[in-house]
Amino acid sequence: MSAFASQGYENTTQPVEKSGSRIRSWVQAVPKGGLEMGSKKQVIGGPLEIGGRVLSLSRAIRAGDFVFLTGQIPMRDGVPMTDGTVEEQTRAVLDDITKTLAEAGCIRDDVVKAMVWLRERDDFPGFNAVYADYFPVEPPTRSAVVSDLLVDARIEVEVVAYRPLEDQS
Secondary structure, three states: OOHHHHOOEEEEEEEEEEOOEEEEEEEEEEEOOOOOHHHOEEEEOOOOEEOOEEOOOOOEEEEOOEEEEOOEOOEEOOEEOOOOOHHHHHHHHHHHHHHHHHHOOOOHHHEEEEEEEEOOHHHHHHHHHHHHHHOOOOOOEEEEEEOOOOOOOOEEEEEEEEOOHHHOO
């Protein structure tokens, strides 16, 4: 019995074409009986609307044990928050992220990766101080860049969370 079979998986061999030459086959491990419905992607949350316009993106997607949130900008009463300090805008973004994670059955401790866009390099210390309050223990991996944002906000944050489906209750 193979290691895959002992864990409830079976090997399927599929022919593959690559660069015009034939490769014999590749092996894919799948659960016995095929993939279950729970392993497909699931849209989390309702439509994302800004200024009365429904955007062509999902608030979050669960794909297996991972939850991917779309980039969050600071919002106030359904419109982008273009005023306030970077600290205030960071709190607004991280509060919205916390709410979206909850809709997916996750908490902030489940976040494994964050990507941050700041409009100004000088905003990093203020952002970082607030971020540390939201992720005080074992913070997720993080990338941060300075970039011109599509809206007149100071910050945008995107996160990926990991929470096995069987851990939700």
